[in-house]
Amino acid sequence: MPTRRTVMKAGGAVLLPAAAYGTSALAAAWPNERGARPVRAEVPEPFSVRMPLPATLKPVARSSTTDYYVMTARKANAQILRGATTEIYGYDGQFPGPTIRARAGRRVVLAQTNQLDMDTAVHLHGGHTPPASDGFPLDVIAPGKTRIYEYPNRQQATTLWYHDHAHHMEAEHVYRGLHGFYLIEDPAEAELGLPSGEFDVPIMLRDARFADDGSLHFVAEDFQNRTTILTNGRPQPYFPVAARRYRFRLLNGSNLRSFVLRLGAGEEMAQIGTDGGLLGAPATTREIRISPGERVEVVVDFTGREGSQVILADDHAGPVLRFDVGAPAYDASRVPAVLRPLPPLGEPDVVRQMSLGIDPQDFTFKINGKVFDPHRVDTTIRRGDTEVWEVTNGDTFTIPHNFHMHLVQFRVLSRNGRPPVPAEGGWKDTVPLQPGETVRLQATFTGPAGRYVYHCHLIDHSSHAMMATMEIVD
Structure with missing residues (x-):
């Protein structure tokens, strides 16, 4: 039952150089000798694990108008903490699920099979979809069954995500891992010259609470105890980058937690997009505020930073990711002054x-x-x-x-x-x-x-x- 104690608040974390963060208070020495106490799952040392990138799902077939995909929701074991595996619910057993890269104007047909022992439903968050494919809470996939979802993709390039929406169960299902990126691309965006390919990186942030055995602990409205922040499914990872521009697609996949993100000692970032695609023009910012379900796209320029470490931190939770800047790399990308003009708004009916x-x-x-x-x-x-x-x-x-x-x-x-x-x-x-x-x-x-x-x-x-x-x- 929800209570008045459900609160989301941001503290004032001080941003320090990477070396100042030291060892996580949650990490402990591990006994190596035979007969020592049982090992407990613990958060690894900060920045000791590389941030993974979600795998891109490949179509099983293509026609002149449509890409066809198959996906399965099932239980799997993920290596999140040190000393134990964690059972998750994952699309294709992945945490986060695989990324679907769609093209504007080209239809996607997804055959979604449910191998879990409870009903599921898939909602394409931000998608302009027909009602039968929208994931209405009662339009569930029973255990062992398959449902066909059709996504027309008649919208501009944008960062969407898909997640469970089964009635009364979506909170626990999403918390346990039923979520993934869905990216729509279009020619107009490609012509802008923004960072692309390996320099276009999706990043899902979310929080979690783990039991001593490494299992995900779910209690509704348990915001204050979900203290482990996961970045693409790993706590406080690092990510190697070249000394050039990158596009980062940030998604808040938390159930309840909002983030206020800052880069380094409050360095500038160029925000280029939000939930529905590109802004009209880049917005220079020193902080990113992002509540559950929102997406924010930024371009960060690491030019001239080779050999440095740059931390992305949340005001309340502290560091969530470290960028390790390597050698310069060829960079023909740019951030144009005009991204995508927004049409004027008419009078409401x-x-x-x-x-x-x-x-x-x-x-x-x-x-x-x-x-x-x-x-x-x-x-x-x-x-x-x-x-x-x-x-x-x-x-x-x-x-x-x-x-x-x-x-x-x-x-x-x-x-x-x-x-x-x-x-x-x-x-x-x-x-x-x-x-x-x-x-x-x-x-x-x-x-x-x-x-x-x-x-x-x-x-x-x-x-x-x-x-x-x-x-x-x-």
Whole structure:
């Protein structure tokens, strides 16, 4: 049962050179002699493990219009901690799951098989998908069964991700590893000359709590005890880079934790994208704020830094990744002054109010005063309409939320009556809401008719019914 103690807060971590971090307080000496005490799983020394890159899934077949993939959700053992393996739920047994690289305008058909002993469902987060392929919470894959998902990819290049969305189970399933990147590419983005190929790196950040035997420990709303930060599935890894520009696609795959990320001693980064793709123009920033489900794309220039170590750290959790800068490498990439012009927004057809909050009487999570009922339609929307949604976090004490809308991307018009900061100036599908905050969002509902959900993407909250259904009608 959720309680008032569920809090997300950022502390003020001091950024120090890499050598100053020393040995993790969670790491301990290992007994080597015969008959010593039983070995316990522990977090490895900081920066002793290389950050892995998720494998790219290859199509099993191609036609003139479509790429065909197969994938299986199953249990597997992952090497995360020192001294033990950890059982995870993984797409193709991987943690994170394999990356799908799609092309705008080219369809993807995914045959997803469930080899777990519980129902699953797959949601392409940020995807413009038909309702039968969106992962509605009741559209589950039973154990031993296969479901076909069709993704038309009729949207611009962007960083999406796929994850479980089974009713009441999505929080635990995502926590145990059912998540992976889905990247859409298009010719217009390729012509910009941004870092590409091996210099275009997806990075998933998330937190976890481990038992002494190395198993993932899941208790809903257990934010304060999920103290191990995983970067592409490993705690505090290092990653070798050349002394040149890199594009990093950052995804917050946590259930509840937000990150405030800084590079080195607060060095500048060029933010180029957000949930729905490229910004109109690069935004220079010294910090990256990213709540669960959000994506942020940045270009970091390591030119002239050869031989150095540069740490990416969170204000509250401390270091999450170390970049080890090697020799210079040929670099023809650039960050143009104009990335992708954003079209002007038209006048809305409808304005709606949405309130997210916890009922103080029974501590249930609600949207507009209602818990989720998958058989009830909460909002009916005429296809093609443009709507403004005024979304408020009605919890004025300590509970943050964020808001994710399926089917469409939206633009942030204002936050607490003020224009959005540059980082929120592009297309979005997920926005954070601190207690008492209100954001105004505008979206045009041009997708297929049918039922979709919108919800808080602090996913432990949506698993406890902070979700609602919208129906797009002709």
